[in-house]
Amino acid sequence: MRVLISLCILVSISAASVNGVTDPTDVSALKIMFSSLNSPSQLAGWNSNGDDPCGQSWQGVTCSGSAVTELKIPSLGLTGSMGYQLDGLKSLTNLDISGNSLGGNIPYQLPQNLQRLNLASNSFSGGIPYSISQMGSLKYLNLSHNQLQGQLGDMFGQLPNLNSLDFSFNTLAGDLPESFGSLTSLNSMYMENNQLTGSIDVLKDLPLQNLNVANNQFSGWVPEKLKSINPQIDGNQWSSGPAPPPPPGSPSSGTRSNRNHNSGNNNSPSDGGNGKKSSIGGGGVAGIVISILVVGAIVAFFLLKKRSKRQSSDVENSYDDRPFTAFASNEVKESKPVLPSFTVVPPKPIETPIPVVSLRPPPIDRKKSFDEDDFSNKPIVVKKVNRATIKATAYSVADLQMATTSFSPDNLIGDGTIGRVYRAQFGDGKVLAVKKVNASALRNLSSEDFMEVVSNVSQLHHSNIAELVGYCCEHGQYLLVYEFYRNGSLHDYLHLSDEYGNPLKWNTRVKVALGTARALEYLHEGCSSSVVHKNFKSANILLDSELDPHVSECGLASFISKADYEALEQNSSSGYGAPEVALSGQYTLQSDVYSFGVVMLELLTGRKPFDSSRPRSEQSLVRWVAPQLHDIDALTKMVDPALEGLYHAKSLSRFADVIALCVQPEPEFRPPMSEVVQALVRLVQQEN
Numbered sequence: 001m002r003v004l005i006s007l008c009i010l011v012s013i014s015a016a017s018v019n020g021v022t023d024p025t026d027v028s029a030l031k032i033m034f035s036s037l038n039s040p041s042q043l044a045g046w047n048s049n050g051d052d053p054c055g056q057s058w059q060g061v062t063c064s065g066s067a068v069t070e071l072k073i074p075s076l077g078l079t080g081s082m083g084y085q086l087d088g089l090k091s092l093t094n095l096d097i098s099g100n101s102l103g104g105n106i107p108y109q110l111p112q113n114l115q116r117l118n119l120a121s122n123s124f125s126g127g128i129p130y131s132i133s134q135m136g137s138l139k140y141l142n143l144s145h146n147q148l149q150g151q152l153g154d155m156f157g158q159l160p161n162l163n164s165l166d167f168s169f170n171t172l173a174g175d176l177p178e179s180f181g182s183l184t185s186l187n188s189m190y191m192e193n194n195q196l197t198g199s200i201d202v203l204k205d206l207p208l209q210n211l212n213v214a215n216n217q218f219s220g221w222v223p224e225k226l227k228s229i230n231p232q233i234d235g236n237q238w239s240s241g242p243a244p245p246p247p248p249g250s251p252s253s254g255t256r257s258n259r260n261h262n263s264g265n266n267n268s269p270s271d272g273g274n275g276k277k278s279s280i281g282g283g284g285v286a287g288i289v290i291s292i293l294v295v296g297a298i299v300a301f302f303l304l305k306k307r308s309k310r311q312s313s314d315v316e317n318s319y320d321d322r323p324f325t326a327f328a329s330n331e332v333k334e335s336k337p338v339l340p341s342f343t344v345v346p347p348k349p350i351e352t353p354i355p356v357v358s359l360r361p362p363p364i365d366r367k368k369s370f371d372e373d374d375f376s377n378k379p380i381v382v383k384k385v386n387r388a389t390i391k392a393t394a395y396s397v398a399d400l401q402m403a404t405t406s407f408s409p410d411n412l413i414g415d416g417t418i419g420r421v422y423r424a425q426f427g428d429g430k431v432l433a434v435k436k437v438n439a440s441a442l443r444n445l446s447s448e449d450f451m452e453v454v455s456n457v458s459q460l461h462h463s464n465i466a467e468l469v470g471y472c473c474e475h476g477q478y479l480l481v482y483e484f485y486r487n488g489s490l491h492d493y494l495h496l497s498d499e500y501g502n503p504l505k506w507n508t509r510v511k512v513a514l515g516t517a518r519a520l521e522y523l524h525e526g527c528s529s530s531v532v533h534k535n536f537k538s539a540n541i542l543l544d545s546e547l548d549p550h551v552s553e554c555g556l557a558s559f560i561s562k563a564d565y566e567a568l569e570q571n572s573s574s575g576y577g578a579p580e581v582a583l584s585g586q587y588t589l590q591s592d593v594y595s596f597g598v599v600m601l602e603l604l605t606g607r608k609p610f611d612s613s614r615p616r617s618e619q620s621l622v623r624w625v626a627p628q629l630h631d632i633d634a635l636t637k638m639v640d641p642a643l644e645g646l647y648h649a650k651s652l653s654r655f656a657d658v659i660a661l662c663v664q665p666e667p668e669f670r671p672p673m674s675e676v677v678q679a680l681v682r683l684v685q686q687e688n
């Protein structure tokens with residue numbers, strides 16, 4: 001027996017000294033991490049040749065048996081990235097890399113059984129990886145103080161143990177996802193200093209004790225239930241006036257008072273509800289039932305109207321939907337199940353406030369309707385633009401003059417509807433693009449209007465949108481400063497480069513289509529109020545040194561007067577305008593989709609949308625190509641000869657299928673940009 005035991009000990013010791021006691025998958029994950037961190041000397045014991053983090057007690061590593069259970073390496077001045085194999089750490093419950101200088105995206109491959117994940121105070125950019133949605137044991141998540149951006153995905157539906165969530169001090173945008181409502185253990189939530197929009201209603205039933213949503217762009221009303229925990233809410237765009245009644249048919253919360261429809265209509269959202277329960281007799285009940293039916297009917301009407309127009313279509317429409325959104329913000333997006341739930345509203349009269357007031361929420365401070373002169377994209381107008389919210393640098397005219405050698409023609413790189421664009425080189429060597437806004441574009445606009453546009457545009461952040469970095473509003477000069485993209489516009493690249501230049505390869509064309517589709521998807525569906533581009537064309541797609549596309553002139557539609565637009569459209573040389581725009585002058589999300597389809601046609605054929613040098617039947621690209629998009633033989637004849645046949649026929653015909661959807665004459669049949677993006681993503685995947 002004794003011999004046997006000592007034999008066992010001997011075997012295990014020799015095994016340890018040869019292979020280490022640490023699980024090889026864990027070893028491999030840590031070694032890849034070590035080299036991704038640029039093999040830092042400050043990590044004592046770590047060693048790219050070592051193979052036993054547990055046995056050799058690598059700094060910050062805690063093990064249980066042969067498995068790594070904790071990895072805590074905060075504030076060590078680490079750089080680089082986390083490595084791409086952390087999902088191999090199957091037993092890891094605590095990962096703390098906070099307070100370092102790690103950059104790049106947070107990898108998708110994360111340990112799936114974490115209880116604590118702390119990546120705070122690094123330089124991570126990009127989005128929040130969806131793999132976090134699979135971490136069912138997660139209790140603590142801290143991603144604060146990074147440069148995370150984009151919208152929060154709907155990825156919080158299965159994190160029932162999450163207790164503490166900190167996303168503060170990033171540049172996250174978009175509305176709070178519905179799945180936040182499923183965080184049934186959430187005690188503390190820190191979202192301050194982001195660019196989040198929409199209402200925070202989805203948080204109202206969470207067991208929160210601490211909530212900070214300060215310095216975002218939230219709007220709507222702070223739910224009564226949350227007011228009792230004294231949330232930090234400053235620096236948002238809360239609606240003033242009384243909150244609207246809850247959606248009919250939804251279980252209204254007991255704390256909601258009937259102050260919604262009392263006579264005083266100037267309650268600030270911050271004064272607490274003086275919760276008085278209405279006690280109503282039989283006649284009242286009947287009245288309420290009738291009111292509910294009436295409201296139901298009106299809501300159903302709005303829904304039907306909305307549906308018949310398919311997707312929330314144009315800006316006009318989304319404004320129409322606004323009052324309705326205030327009632328049923330959640331339901332509005334899912335089309336199918338909504339209607340029945342309203343028609344069978346169970347009469348729950350006592351708790352449901354009587355919506356006797358108009359269906360509209362307190363008047364939105366909006367200038368004019370969409371098709372009037374001001375052409376404002378944003379229905380909600382912030383009157384006094386708070387310059388502190390502008391996330392772009394203020395330049396002086398002198399700065400910009402110096403950088404462009406007094407706007408010398410040598411530096412002219414573009415001439416658009418809104419103004420000329422100059423290449424600007426600054427003292428520190430940085431090169432940017434300066435757009436000098438035409439006086440004519442500003443005819444009706446005050447400097448306050450200009451600053452409002454700057455403020456709105458400075459909040460658009462997307463890797464496929466030309467980034468506004470600065471502005472200048474001085475001495476009657478209005479200038480916008482953008483990132484500079486080395487390869488110029490797609491228009492010039494396709495149509496002006498000489499024959500022996502470097503034609504875009506098929507894969508690059510698909511990449512450009514997908515990138516710009518994502519940009520439009522973001523403008524249409526990712527922003528709190530949809531932004532219609534109105535001037536989407538290949539000249540407004542800029543290519544960087546990697547030939548990745550960046551859409552320009554986003555959010556600048558208000559600089560183009562209606563007359564200019566009419567000139568643009570009547571002037572048949574454009575070729576981008578949807579047929580209904582020529583008829584009605586109405587720009588909508590769907591007219592952008594059409595223009596996008598035309599740009600895809602340009603990518604496919606290498607031709608301009610309108611080319612008077614061609615035979616008459618081929619002058620208008622859409623008219624010439626659209627009828628043949630499903631004919632593969634015809635397609636191969638129309639495809640850009642510069643491709644020299646280097647493309648997959650399958651890919652080409654799928655590309656053509658997407659175009660066919662986008663350039664349909666009936667706006668209501670064109671797909672929303674999110675569907676276009678999905679179709680193009682599938683195309684890319686199949687290609688690979």
Ligand SMILES: *[C@@H]1O[C@H](CO)[C@@H](O)[C@H](O)[C@H]1NC(C)=O
Binds near residue numbers: 190
């Ligand atoms: C998240 O990390 C930051 C930076 O280290 C820290 O200030 C903050 O308190 C943390 N949040 C929570 C909820 O622990």
